[in-house]
Amino acid sequence: MTADRAERSADAIRELIVTGRLTPGQRLSEQSVSESLDVSRNTLREAFRILVHEGLLVRRPNAGVAVARPTLPDVVDIYRVRRLIEVPVLAAGDPAHPGARTMRDAVDAALAARLGGDWRDIAAANMRFHSGIVALAGSARLDRVHANLSAELRLSFGLLGDDNGAFFDGFVDRNAGLLRRFLAGDADGAAADLNRYLTDSERMLQDMVDRAGPPGAADAADPTPGAADTVSP
Numbered sequence: 001m002t003a004d005r006a007e008r009s010a011d012a013i014r015e016l017i018v019t020g021r022l023t024p025g026q027r028l029s030e031q032s033v034s035e036s037l038d039v040s041r042n043t044l045r046e047a048f049r050i051l052v053h054e055g056l057l058v059r060r061p062n063a064g065v066a067v068a069r070p071t072l073p074d075v076v077d078i079y080r081v082r083r084l085i086e087v088p089v090l091a092a093g094d095p096a097h098p099g100a101r102t103m104r105d106a107v108d109a110a111l112a113a114r115l116g117g118d119w120r121d122i123a124a125a126n127m128r129f130h131s132g133i134v135a136l137a138g139s140a141r142l143d144r145v146h147a148n149l150s151a152e153l154r155l156s157f158g159l160l161g162d163d164n165g166a167f168f169d170g171f172v173d174r175n176a177g178l179l180r181r182f183l184a185g186d187a188d189g190a191a192a193d194l195n196r197y198l199t200d201s202e203r204m205l206q207d208m209v210d211r212a213g214p215p216g217a218a219d220a221a222d223p224t225p226g227a228a229d230t231v232s233p
Helices: 002-018 030-037 041-053 072-091 098-116 119-135 140-158 161-183 187-212 217-221
Strands: 057-060 064-067
Touching: 002 030, 002 041, 002 140, 030 041, 041 057, 072 119, 072 140, 072 187, 098 119, 098 161, 119 140, 119 161, 140 187, 161 187
Parallel strands: none
Antiparallel strands: 057 064
């Protein structure tokens, strides 16, 4: 039972990372997070252990647990795995699969969010779009791998700061075009578009993360004091 609660707690924290409500470098207070998730500290520590093993959290000497801060090599590796998973899955995908509905809903949500100027909702819709692609494989194991990858990717996006809006806005129309081609029955063409898309996305993210530079000494020591030490699921 404790193991199940730890897994559910890890899932809740992972979802907060994917949705951008936890940001790179943010310190997590055991007391605040355990109260927010309504779990014991022992259960939370096991959830933290799971997420540290996945690379989503880090333990700092004398500073507790913090959200991981991806590096440029991390970005390269994330995109390598994305290409290995998403491109062949889309090429073999069936437009009648429920995953295609997830993709359509995500495109609609992104277009609506763009009208409202809400880049956070655009980013969340983009993540759902790619989850829909992976869902086409019909593999629960692959879905789990991609869920963790999405969380790592979201942390990379978190390094962009004010550049997030410009980054995601450019892919709204590309998602829509890729979806149209896939639904029209050209899965191979859609997969080729996706491969180019991921290459462009990786290069843009690398450039933006490189311009953002490493954190300052103060940020590295205690990245987000005060209110950011709390979390609400």
